[in-house]
Amino acid sequence: MLIEANQIEKSFGTGEARRTVLSGVSLSLASGETLALTGESGSGKSTLLNIFGALEPADGGNLRIAGTDLAGLGDTARARLRRDRIGLVFQQFNLVPSLTVAGNLSLQARLAGRQDKGWEQHLAGQLGLTDHLSRYPDQLSGGQQQRVAIGRALASRPALVLADEPTGNLDEETADRVMTLLTDLAAESGSGLVMATHSERHAARLARRAHLKLGRLR
Numbered sequence: 001m002l003i004e005a006n007q008i009e010k011s012f013g014t015g016e017a018r019r020t021v022l023s024g025v026s027l028s029l030a031s032g033e034t035l036a037l038t039g040e041s042g043s044g045k046s047t048l049l050n051i052f053g054a055l056e057p058a059d060g061g062n063l064r065i066a067g068t069d070l071a072g073l074g075d076t077a078r079a080r081l082r083r084d085r086i087g088l089v090f091q092q093f094n095l096v097p098s099l100t101v102a103g104n105l106s107l108q109a110r111l112a113g114r115q116d117k118g119w120e121q122h123l124a125g126q127l128g129l130t131d132h133l134s135r136y137p138d139q140l141s142g143g144q145q146q147r148v149a150i151g152r153a154l155a156s157r158p159a160l161v162l163a164d165e166p167t168g169n170l171d172e173e174t175a176d177r178v179m180t181l182l183t184d185l186a187a188e189s190g191s192g193l194v195m196a197t198h199s200e201r202h203a204a205r206l207a208r209r210a211h212l213k214l215g216r217l218r
């Protein structure tokens, strides 16, 4: 199993201001499976993705990602898990401004010791980036930057790709193209995919759906 989440709890704030965001969330995802995470704004989609991505700890419950129990993992072990097993794609592309497209694409795979130049070239070709490899992020359009972010997430062939509204900043036509690339390339890479989205159309393209409401999955 890629994700085994049992009774995940998460609250923010203290005292009067304490607010429960996730309440007894259980979910499992098998290798290579795709799942759309939906729910209205503020329902906790990003919070759950951050917990799955070992970016933020849960307050309660059990969580195993790619076989690793997250309970009690220190910062270094969490960072290693992310580097080795997880690809992250966010709405803000989070590219490294001082690195070229080629440098951004290979960054995580190099850090994970899993650089595969042939796969990188294939990704760059599929993502329409071959002619832009020596450019810097600020010389690219939003759609191009998002394609670099997808390539970077997939370059290490991570077991799990977590995408948070990955097409939120793009016009509809570009968003559709980026979605197709993300789902096709994740399938080619053998990666499982969890994607938070507000788009019914994009959610419908993934095999499974989980809907967050009042802190619970429905």
Ligand SMILES: Nc1ncnc2c1ncn2[C@@H]1O[C@H](COP(=O)(O)OP(=O)(O)OP(=O)(O)O)[C@@H](O)[C@H]1O
Residues within 6 Å of the ligand: 012, 013, 021, 039, 040, 041, 042, 043, 044, 045, 046, 047, 048
């Ligand atoms: N670090 C934080 N500190 C305090 N509250 C937070 C924090 N992160 C998230 N929240 C709150 O948790 C709730 C869930 O936020 P989250 O971003 O997970 O929702 P979402 O479903 O991803 O929303 P959207 O669709 O608008 O991105 C919100 O009420 C938000 O204000």
